[in-house]
Amino acid sequence: MLIAEMIEETKQLLEMAEERLQQLRSKATELLLREEWKEAIGAYSQFITLSKDQIFQTNQQQLSDPDQLQKLRKSLCLALSNRAEARSRLREFHGALEDCDQALEIDGTHFKTLLCKGKILLSLNRYSMALDFFRAALLHPQASGSSESLNGYVEKSKKMDLLARTGALDLSDWVANGFRGKSPELAEYVGVVEIKKSEISGRGLFAAKNIDAGSLVLVTKAIALERSILAGKDLCEDAQLVMWKNFIDKVADVVRKCLRTRNLISKLSSGEDEHELEVVDISLFRPETEFQVHSSDKMEMDQMLAILDVNSLTEDSVSSNVLGRNKDYYAVGLWLLPALINHSCCPNARRLHVGDYLIVHASKDIKAGEEITFAYFDPLLPLYKRKETSMTLGIHCRCKRCKFEAEISSKQEVKEIEIGLERGMDVGGAVYKLEEEMKRWKVRGKERGYLRASLWCAYSETYRSDRSMKRWGRRIPAPDEVVDSIINVVGGDERLLKILMEQLKKNGAGLMEMEKAMKLAREVYGKVVKKQAMRTLLELCIGANE
Numbered sequence: 001m002l003i004a005e006m007i008e009e010t011k012q013l014l015e016m017a018e019e020r021l022q023q024l025r026s027k028a029t030e031l032l033l034r035e036e037w038k039e040a041i042g043a044y045s046q047f048i049t050l051s052k053d054q055i056f057q058t059n060q061q062q063l064s065d066p067d068q069l070q071k072l073r074k075s076l077c078l079a080l081s082n083r084a085e086a087r088s089r090l091r092e093f094h095g096a097l098e099d100c101d102q103a104l105e106i107d108g109t110h111f112k113t114l115l116c117k118g119k120i121l122l123s124l125n126r127y128s129m130a131l132d133f134f135r136a137a138l139l140h141p142q143a144s145g146s147s148e149s150l151n152g153y154v155e156k157s158k159k160m161d162l163l164a165r166t167g168a169l170d171l172s173d174w175v176a177n178g179f180r181g182k183s184p185e186l187a188e189y190v191g192v193v194e195i196k197k198s199e200i201s202g203r204g205l206f207a208a209k210n211i212d213a214g215s216l217v218l219v220t221k222a223i224a225l226e227r228s229i230l231a232g233k234d235l236c237e238d239a240q241l242v243m244w245k246n247f248i249d250k251v252a253d254v255v256r257k258c259l260r261t262r263n264l265i266s267k268l269s270s271g272e273d274e275h276e277l278e279v280v281d282i283s284l285f286r287p288e289t290e291f292q293v294h295s296s297d298k299m300e301m302d303q304m305l306a307i308l309d310v311n312s313l314t315e316d317s318v319s320s321n322v323l324g325r326n327k328d329y330y331a332v333g334l335w336l337l338p339a340l341i342n343h344s345c346c347p348n349a350r351r352l353h354v355g356d357y358l359i360v361h362a363s364k365d366i367k368a369g370e371e372i373t374f375a376y377f378d379p380l381l382p383l384y385k386r387k388e389t390s391m392t393l394g395i396h397c398r399c400k401r402c403k404f405e406a407e408i409s410s411k412q413e414v415k416e417i418e419i420g421l422e423r424g425m426d427v428g429g430a431v432y433k434l435e436e437e438m439k440r441w442k443v444r445g446k447e448r449g450y451l452r453a454s455l456w457c458a459y460s461e462t463y464r465s466d467r468s469m470k471r472w473g474r475r476i477p478a479p480d481e482v483v484d485s486i487i488n489v490v491g492g493d494e495r496l497l498k499i500l501m502e503q504l505k506k507n508g509a510g511l512m513e514m515e516k517a518m519k520l521a522r523e524v525y526g527k528v529v530k531k532q533a534m535r536t537l538l539e540l541c542i543g544a545n546e
C-alpha cells in the first residue's frame with residue numbers, strides 16, 4: 001500500500017473513532033444532566049476506555065499531532081471528573097476518588113475535579129484534606145464564577161476540621177430553639193481513647209487519660225440508619241421486620257461500595273469467641289487515617305448479619321427524648337467505634353443521638369486506664385428485668401452490680417418486695433422496706449446505690465405522689481440523697497434529673513441547688529450546650545411527659 005493510502009486509512013479510522021467519542025460524550029453528558037447517575041457512569045466508562053485507547057494509538061504514531069493529543073487528554077480528564085461526580089452521587093466514594101486522582105494526573109489544577117474531590121473528602125469526614133482541595137480550587141480562574149459556594153465549602157471544612165480536632169461542639173442554638181429545624185451538622189471526633197482487651201468481654205474502649213464527667217469521648221456518623229414511625233401494635237412486628245430488612249440492605253450497599261467501611265465492619269464482633277478477636281488500633285477509626293484495604297476482602301452475608309445482630313443500636317434521639325415524643329418512633333443504626341463499647345449496668349458514659357450522629361460523653365469522671373461503658377438497656381430496672389433484656393441481646397452481664405445483686409436477690413425480703421410491687425403493693429411501703437432491710441444487712445455506699453437504682457420506679461412514684469410522701473416522707477431518705485447515690489452508680493440519667501428539678505421547683509432552688517442541677521445536666525447531656533441553653537433544656541425536661 002502506498003504511504004499516502006496508509007495515511008488516508010489511518011485518518012479515516014481516527015475520524016471514525018472521533019465520531020464515536022463524540023456520540024458517547026453527548027450521550028453521557030445528557031445522562032449526567034438528567035441525573036441518571038448509573039447510566040451516566042456506564043456511558044462515561046465506554047468513553048474513557050475508548051479515549052484511553054485513542055491516546056495510546058496516537059502516541060504510537062510518529063509525527064502525531066500534539067494538539068490532537070492535548071484535546072484527547074483534556075476530554076478524558078473531563079470525562080473522569082464527570083464519572084467521579086456521578087459515582088459520588090451514588091456514594092461510590094472509593095471509585096469516585098480514583099477517578100479524581102486519574103483526572104488530576106492529567107491536569108493537576110482541573111477546577112471541576114478539585115471541587116469534586118473536596119466534596120467527596122468532606123463526605124468521608126476527611127476535613128483537612130478536603131480543605132486543601134477547596135483552597136486549590138479557589139486559586140483557579142474559574143473559581144470567580146462560584147466563589148460564594150466555594151468559600152462556603154472552605155468555611156465548612158475549616159469548622160469541621162476544628163471540631164474533629166477539639167470536639168468543641170456546641171448544640172446551644174438548636175436546643176435553645178426547642179430542637180426546631182434541621183439537627184446541627186457535626187464532625188467526627190475521637191477523644192483520647194484506646195481499644196484494649198476487656199475484662200467484661202472481648203475488646204473494649206478505654207480512657208487513655210482522665211475524662212471529666214460531661215466531656216466528649218467520641219462523635220461519629222451512622223454507617224446506615226433506618227427510621228420509622230411504628231403506630232399500632234398489630235403493625236409492629238411486620239413493620240419492624242421491614243425496617244430491619246431495609247437497614248440490612250443499606251449496610252450491604254455501603255459494604256459493597258466502600259472498602260474501608262467493609263474492612264472496619266469485618267473487625268466487629270459477631271458474638272463468637274470474643275476473647276480471640278484482634279485488638280484493633282484506634283487510629284483505624286479516625287477518618288483521616290490512610291490504610292490499605294484490598295478489594296478481595298469479601299464479606300459473606302451470614303457474617304454481616306451476625307455482626308449487625310451484635311452491634312446495631314436503636315436510636316434514642318435526644319430531641320424526642322427530652323420532649324417526650326418518641327413513643328411510636330423507632331430507629332436502628334450502626335455506628336462503628338461505639339460498637340467497641342461494652343455494656344455495664346453501672347455505666348460511666350452515655351450516648352446522645354443528634355441526627356445521624358452518635359455522641360458518647362462521660363456521665364461520670366473516668367480515670368485514665370478505666371474502661372468506658374454505656375448501658376445497652378435501661379439500668380434503672382430490677383435485676384430480673386435487666387437479665388431478661390440482656391438475654392434477648394445474648395449477653396450474660398458480669399458487671400459488679402449484677403454480681404452483687406445476684407447474691408442479694410436470693411434473700412426472702414428482696415423477693416417479697418418484688419412480688420409485692422407486682423401485686424400492687426404501696427410503692428412508699430416498698431421503698432421503706434428496702435431502706436430498712438439495707439440498714440439491717442449493713443449495705444452501704446455503692447451497693448446501696450445498686451439496690452436503689454433497681455427499685456427506681458418505686459422511689460420515683462413515691463417522690464412524685466403527695467399522698468405517698470405524706471405517709472412515708474419522714475420515714476424514707478430525701479429524694480436528693482437517693483438521687484445522689486443512684487448517680488454514683490449509674491451516672492447521670494434524665495429521670496434522676498427530672499426528679500431533682502421537680503423537687504427544686506417545689507422547694508425553691510438556691511444557688512447551690514441550681515449548681516448541682518447544672519452539674520447533673522452536664523452528666524446527662526454532656527458539655528455540648530452553654531449555660532443558658534442548658535436552662536432551656538432543663539425546662540423542656542421538666543415539661544416533658546415520661
Ligand SMILES: C[S@@+](CC[C@H](N)C(=O)[O-])C[C@H]1O[C@@H](n2cnc3c(N)ncnc32)[C@H](O)[C@@H]1O
Pocket residue numbers: 198200201202203204268269271274277310311338339340341342343344393394395396397398399
Ligand atoms: C457491641 S459489642 C461490644 C464490643 C465487644 N466486646 C468486642 O470485642 O467487639 C457487644 C458484645 O460484647 C459483649 N458484651 C458487651 N457487654 C457485655 C457485658 N456487660 N457482659 C458480657 N458481655 C458483654 C457481648 O458479647 C456482646 O454481644
